[in-house]
Amino acid sequence: MNLIERVIAISRRRSPWICRLNAGSCNGCDIEITPLLSPRYDAEQLGVELHGTPKHADIVLISGTLTLRSREAILDIYAQVPNPKAVVALGSCPASGNVFAGSPLVLSESLDSVVPVDVWVPGCPPRPQAILDGIARAAKLLEDGATKSQLESRRGRLS
Amino acid sequence: MNAVWSSLGSYLLAFAVWPGLLLAAPLGWLELWFMRKLVARLQGRQGPPFFQPFFDFMKLLGKETVIPRGVNRGIFLALPVVSVAAVTAALAIVPLPGNPAPSLPGDVVLLLYLMEVPILCEVLAGYVSRSIYGQVAAMREALLSLAYNLPFLVAIIAMAQEAGSFQMSTLQAAPYGLVHLLAAVTFLLALPARMKLNPFSIANAEHEIVADSHIEYSGPPLALFKLSHAVELVLLTELFAVVFIPATPWPLVNLLVYLAAGVAVLGGVTLLATATARLRLTQAFRFYWVWGGLASAVTLAATLVR
Numbered sequence: 001m002n003l004i005e006r007v008i009a010i011s012r013r014r015s016p017w018i019c020r021l022n023a024g025s026c027n028g029c030d031i032e033i034t035p036l037l038s039p040r041y042d043a044e045q046l047g048v049e050l051h052g053t054p055k056h057a058d059i060v061l062i063s064g065t066l067t068l069r070s071r072e073a074i075l076d077i078y079a080q081v082p083n084p085k086a087v088v089a090l091g092s093c094p095a096s097g098n099v100f101a102g103s104p105l106v107l108s109e110s111l112d113s114v115v116p117v118d119v120w121v122p123g124c125p126p127r128p129q130a131i132l133d134g135i136a137r138a139a140k141l142l143e144d145g146a147t148k149s150q151l152e153s154r155r156g157r158l159s
Numbered sequence: 160m161n162a163v164w165s166s167l168g169s170y171l172l173a174f175a176v177w178p179g180l181l182l183a184a185p186l187g188w189l190e191l192w193f194m195r196k197l198v199a200r201l202q203g204r205q206g207p208p209f210f211q212p213f214f215d216f217m218k219l220l221g222k223e224t225v226i227p228r229g230v231n232r233g234i235f236l237a238l239p240v241v242s243v244a245a246v247t248a249a250l251a252i253v254p255l256p257g258n259p260a261p262s263l264p265g266d267v268v269l270l271l272y273l274m275e276v277p278i279l280c281e282v283l284a285g286y287v288s289r290s291i292y293g294q295v296a297a298m299r300e301a302l303l304s305l306a307y308n309l310p311f312l313v314a315i316i317a318m319a320q321e322a323g324s325f326q327m328s329t330l331q332a333a334p335y336g337l338v339h340l341l342a343a344v345t346f347l348l349a350l351p352a353r354m355k356l357n358p359f360s361i362a363n364a365e366h367e368i369v370a371d372s373h374i375e376y377s378g379p380p381l382a383l384f385k386l387s388h389a390v391e392l393v394l395l396t397e398l399f400a401v402v403f404i405p406a407t408p409w410p411l412v413n414l415l416v417y418l419a420a421g422v423a424v425l426g427g428v429t430l431l432a433t434a435t436a437r438l439r440l441t442q443a444f445r446f447y448w449v450w451g452g453l454a455s456a457v458t459l460a461a462t463l464v465r
C-alpha cells in the first residue's frame with residue numbers, strides 16, 4: 001500500500017458521510033439519529049456529515065421493517081451509493097421485522113437478504129451513542145477495506 | 160523570446176504554487192475548518208478535527224464516480240475542472256505579497272470575469288445533472304447571482320474609478336479615503352451570498368432541495384468542486400484584504416495583515432450565518448436590489464464627488 005492509498009484509507013475512517021434510508025420504520029430509529037448532530041453527541045467530531053443524497057454518502061443507515069414496497073427502493077438507493085460503501089442496520093426491525101413480523105405487507109426477511117449489512121445496531125430504538133458506535137465501526141471497516149461490498153469487489157477482481 | 164518564457168514561467172508558478180493551488184488549497188481548508196469550528200463552538204459543540212476538510216477531500220478522491228444515465232459525460236466531468244482552474248487563475252492575479260506573476264493593465268476585468276466562471280459552472284452542473292433538485296438549485300444560484308453581483312461589481316468598479324485604473328496593483332496602492340470605506344461595506348454586503356452562507360444559503364438549502372447543484376456529483380469531481388469552493392473562500396477574503404486594507408511597505412507584514420484580515424472577515428460572515436435563518440429567494444433579491452443598490456449608489460456617488 002503506497003502513501004496515497006494509506007492516506008485515502010485513513011480519510012475513509014475520518015470522514016464518514018451518512019445518508020438515511022427509512023425502509024418502513026415507525027420513525028423511532030430516525031428520531032434517534034437527529035441527536036447525533038446535536039451538541040450532546042456532536043458526531044461532527046468524528047467527521048460525520050448527514051447528506052440527503054446517496055451519491056454523497058459512504059454509509060447508509062437503514063431503519064425500519066422491510067415492507068414489500070421498500071425492497072425495490074433499498075436496492076435502488078444502495079446501487080446509487082458510490083463505492084466503497086457500508087450499510088448500518090438500525091434497530092431490531094431490519095434484522096427480524098420486530099413486532100411487525102408476519103404482517104401481510106411486511107417482507108419477513110432479514111435486511112441481509114436484500115443488501116449486504118456490515119454493522120447491526122441493536123435496540124428498539126437504539127440509543128444515539130449506540131448508533132454513533134455503529135457508524136464508527138462501519139467507518140473502521142471502510143478503512144480496513146473490510147466492508148462486505150469492498151470484500152465482494154476484491155473477490156470479483158481476483159477471480 | 161527569453162522574456163516571454165520567463166513571464167510565462169512566473170504565471171505558471173503563480174498558478175501552481177503561490178498564490179495558486181499548492182498553497183491556496185491548504186489555506187482554503189484551514190479557512191473551511193475555521194468556519195466549521197466556529198459554527199460548532201457557537202452552537203456549544205466541539206466541532207470537526209483540524210484536518211477534517213483535508214480528510215473529506217482525500218476520501219472523495221478515493222471514491223467511485225457515478226455518472227447518471229443520460230448525462231453528457233464530457234460536460235459533467237469538465238465542469239469541476241474548469242471551476243477549479245478558473246478560481247485558481249483568478250487568485251493568481253491577486254497581488255498578494257510574493258506573487259511572482261507580473262501585473263497587467265486591465266487585470267481587474269480579467270479577475271472579475273474569472274470569478275464568474277465557478278458560478279457559471281455550478282449553474283451548468285445543476286442543469287446537466289438532470290436531477291430536478293439540481294435544476295432548482297441551479298435556477299436559484301443563477302437568480303441570486305443577478306442580485307449579489309450588483310454590490311459586488313460596483314464595489315470593485317468604484318475602487319477602479321477611484322484609483323483611475325483597472326490594474327490590481329494600482330487599486331492596492333490607491334491612497335486611503337472615504338471611497339475605500341464605502342466600497343468595503345458594499346463588498347461585505349455581497350459576501351455572504353457570494354459564499355453561499357446563511358441568510359443567503361438559498362441555492363444550497365439542503366433542508367429544502369436535498370443538496371446544492373452538485374447533487375448528482377460523487378467521487379473526484381465532487382472533490383474538485385469542494386476544492387474550488389475552498390479556493391474561492393481564499394480568493395474572496397484575500398481580494399477584500401488586498402483592495403480595502405491599507406498596505407504597508409513591508410511585504411511580510413502585509414502578508415500577515417492580509418491573512419488576519421481574511422480570517423476576521425470569515426469570522427464575521429460566519430457569525431452572521433449562525434445567527435440568522437435562511438431567507439426566501441424574493442427576500443434576498445429585494446435585499447440586494449434595495450440595500451445593495453443603495454450602497455452601490457452611495458459608493459459610486461462618493462467616487463464622483465472628490
Ligand code: SF4
Pocket residue numbers: 024025026027028029063064065090091092093094098123124125126
Ligand atoms: S427498531 Fe423499534 S424504533 Fe426502530 S423502526 Fe423498528 S419499531 Fe421503530
